[in-house]
Amino acid sequence: xxxxxxxxxxxxxxxxxxxxxxxxxxxxxxxxxxxxxxxxxxxxxxxxxxxxxxxxxxxxxxxxxxxxxxxxxxxxxxxxxxxxxxxxxxxxxxxxxxxxxxxxxxxxxxxxxxxxxxxxxxxxxxxxxxxxxxxxxxxxxxxxxxxxxxxxxxxxxxxxxxxxxxxxxxxxxxxxxxxxxxxxxxxxxxxxxxxxxxxxxxxxxxxxxxxxxxxxxxxxxxxxxxxxxxxxxxxxxxxxxxxxxxxxxxxxxxxxxxxxxxxxxxxxxxxxxxxxxxxxxxxxxxxxxxxxxxxxxxxxxxxxxxxxxxxxxxxxxxxxxxxxxxxxxxxxxxxxxxxxxxxxxxxxxxxxxxxxxxxxxxxxxxxxxxxxxxxxxxxxxxxxxxxxxxxxxxxxxxxxxxxxxxxxxxxxxxxxxxxxxxxxxxxxxxxxxxxxxxxxxxxxxxxxxxxxxxxxxxxxxxxxxxxxxxxxxxxxxxxxxxxxxxxxxxxxxxxxxxxx
Numbered sequence: 388x389x390x391x392x393x394x395x396x397x398x399x400x401x402x403x404x405x406x407x408x409x410x411x412x413x414x415x416x417x418x419x420x421x422x423x424x425x426x427x428x429x430x431x432x433x434x435x436x437x438x439x440x441x442x443x444x445x446x447x448x449x450x451x452x453x454x455x456x457x458x459x460x461x462x463x464x465x466x467x468x469x470x471x472x473x474x475x476x477x478x479x480x481x482x483x484x485x486x487x488x489x490x491x492x493x494x495x496x497x498x499x500x501x502x503x504x505x506x507x508x509x510x511x512x513x514x515x516x517x518x519x520x521x522x523x524x525x526x527x528x529x530x531x532x533x534x535x536x537x538x539x540x541x542x543x544x545x546x547x548x549x550x551x552x553x554x555x556x557x558x559x560x561x562x563x564x565x566x567x568x569x570x571x572x573x574x575x576x577x578x579x580x581x582x583x584x585x586x587x588x589x590x591x592x593x594x595x596x597x598x599x600x601x602x603x604x605x606x607x608x609x610x611x612x613x614x615x616x617x618x619x620x621x622x623x624x625x626x627x628x629x630x631x632x633x634x635x636x637x638x639x640x641x642x643x644x645x646x647x648x649x650x651x652x653x654x655x656x657x658x659x660x661x662x663x664x665x666x667x668x669x670x671x672x673x674x675x676x677x678x679x680x681x682x683x684x685x686x687x688x689x690x691x692x693x694x695x696x697x698x699x700x701x702x703x704x705x706x707x708x709x710x711x712x713x714x715x716x717x718x719x720x721x722x723x724x725x726x727x728x729x730x731x732x733x734x735x736x737x738x739x740x741x742x743x744x745x746x747x748x749x750x751x752x753x754x755x756x757x758x759x760x761x762x763x764x765x766x767x768x769x770x771x772x773x774x775x776x777x778x779x780x781x782x783x784x785x786x787x788x789x790x791x792x793x794x795x796x797x798x799x800x801x802x803x804x805x806x807x808x809x810x811x812x813x814x815x816x817x818x819x820x821x822x823x824x825x826x827x828x829x830x831x832x833x834x835x836x837x838x839x840x841x842x843x844x845x846x847x848x849x850x851x852x853x854x855x856x857x858x859x860x861x862x863x864x865x866x867x868x869x870x871x872x873x874x875x876x877x878x879x880x881x882x883x884x885x886x887x
Contacts, residue, residue, distance in 0.1 A: 394661020398654045402646075405653075409646040410619070413637040414606055417621035420560045421604075424568055424633035425623045427556055432516070432629055435474075435531040435546040438467055442477065442544060446537045455479055455487045455537055456494070464490035475521055475528045475547035479535055482509045482542050497522065504532040508543040516631055518578050518586045521547055529553060529578065550579055557581035565616055565638030571595060573630035580613065587613070598622055599632050611636065758797055760835065760886065761786035764828050767801060773808050779821035780812060786828040790835055790886050799865040800837075800884075806859050807839045807880050815843025815878060834868075837882040846874035 445463055446455065454460055464477050468490040479488040484499040499505075499522065507515045515532040528547035535544040553570070561568035561581045570578045575589040575596050589596050594609035604623040611618060618636030625631045767773060768784040792800065808824065816822035827838040856872065859880075863870045868884025 391661045391665050394657045394664075397657045397661075398650075401653050401657065402650050405650045406642075406646045409642050409649065412645075413619050413642045414621065417606065417619055417635050417637050420568065421621040421623050421633050421635040423560055424557065424570070424635060425625055428553075428570060428625045428631060428633055429629065431548065431553070432531055432625065432631075435548065436514075436533060438477070439531075439533050439535075439544045439546060442467065442479075443535060446535075450538070452538045452540070455540060458493060460488050461490070461493040461495075464488060475526045475549050477544070477546050479544050480505065480542050481540070487540070487542065504530065504545065505543060508532060508534050514628065514630075516572060516578070516629070518550060518576075527551070553579050554581060554583070561635065563637070563641060565618075565641055567611060567613075567616070567618060567620075567634075567636035567638075569634045571599065571622075571632045571634050573599065573632070577613070578631070584613065595620070595622070595634060599624075608639075616640075757791045757793055759788065760790040760792040760797075760800070761788045761828055763792070763797060763801060764804060764826060764837070767804050767808070768826050773805055774812055774824070778812065780816065780824060781822075782808070782824045782826060784826045786826075787830060790828070790830070792835075792886055796866050796884075799862040803859050803862045803866075803870070803882060804837070804839065806862075811839070811841040811843065811878070815841040817844055819843075831883065833885075834883050835886045837884075838879065839882075840877060840879040842877040845876065846872060846878045 442464065446460065449460075451457075464479075468474055468477055476489060476491040478486055478490070478495075480486050480499060482505055484501060484505060486495045486497040486499065489495045489497075502519075504515045504517050513534060516529065517532070518527070518529050520526065521528050526547070527550040529550055530545045530547050532543050532545045535542050557568040557570075557579065558581045567581060569580045571589070572578055575591065575593075577587050577589055577595075579586075589612060591597075593612055594607050595612075598605060598607045598620070599622060604621075606619065606621050608617070608619050610616065616636075617639045619639060619642065620634060620636040622632050622634045625633060764786050765784050768782045774780055774782055804826075808826075811822075811824050815824075823842050825838070825840045827836075829836055859870060863882060863884070866882075866884040868882055870880060870882045873879045873881075
């Protein structure tokens, strides 16, 4: 999934970049083409204004007011027109619409009447461009008009250019499917397009009108008013003194098609690479998973073998402990039989309780070989089998937790504590209904120190003989420890022994 997601992300990034770049190429193309239209239109108009200046110079050389209507002036106009194959004639017109001279006919008998270009010249305009149908003949023409004054005559000179010649050039520029090229007058009149169409006046709110109001050149996006096609347009004013804008549009659909042509092969490559990478990654993951599974199986088998061996070892240890504990119980019973001639059930019960508690803690221990010495001492101090509930004897136990002791030493220690607690309960509080026994466990010079003290009658010689201290001393030797006893206002026993 990671490789596929990466491929998809790559497709998105490439597609985004490619679309932006393709759009930039479209803008560059529109700017290049609009420059061509701008230069063509400028040369076309400049040629006509140059011809008109030549006509004005020729007329200025004549002082006769009738020269403008003469055959000589007509022949001059006709000669000028013959040098240009794309014009529809040159004419001098008075401000009231009367044609004074024409390159196409002599003598001239025509009157145009009121025309927009005449009104503009009469209003002080020095240049005017329009599209009209000439009279007579009805030729579709673009006319360039400038003022013309001779002696007392005031009027205009107009050069007519065939619209079809302009349209042919625009078609060569906008040769791609859906491309557009046009000339737009500053006041919003769409003069010529690359396809046959009549001139139209654009609404002031149209994007083209808004664009030319805000600058002399630039780029904008819009849906064409003429055909509804969304395009990216570039526009540029022909020149500062010519209020006409060249306008070229590249259809967005062409941008999209070019973008897809660029993007699809890359997308296919990225997706194929992503799918192959996903397949390869899947193979590697399966191989790794199988390898990990085999390793886990080996680990589990080895762990099971270790546990089985540990269990077997534990059972051997347990059997050995049980054997030793049974031997200990047998020795205690034999000792009581020799000493008393019978078995004291309560004493035997408390000693068996100590052995039981040791085994209980060993069972709960994590490894079965060591137990917490403090926990063992607390458990024995709280045992009702050792200190009966009905006796008003308080056992105060204070231990340092976390002292470990091996299983082999736990039973002798428990027996020592039980023996001393039992002796205190049975003998220390003679003639009293209550008493206190204090048990403390801690560390002293790196060794464990177990203190059992009571506030009883003290240890008499007779009690010492009957107290089982010989048993305690023997058990202390099993711990590699020493035990000392002090008597006074009560009895205190201190056992010192090493711990792991």
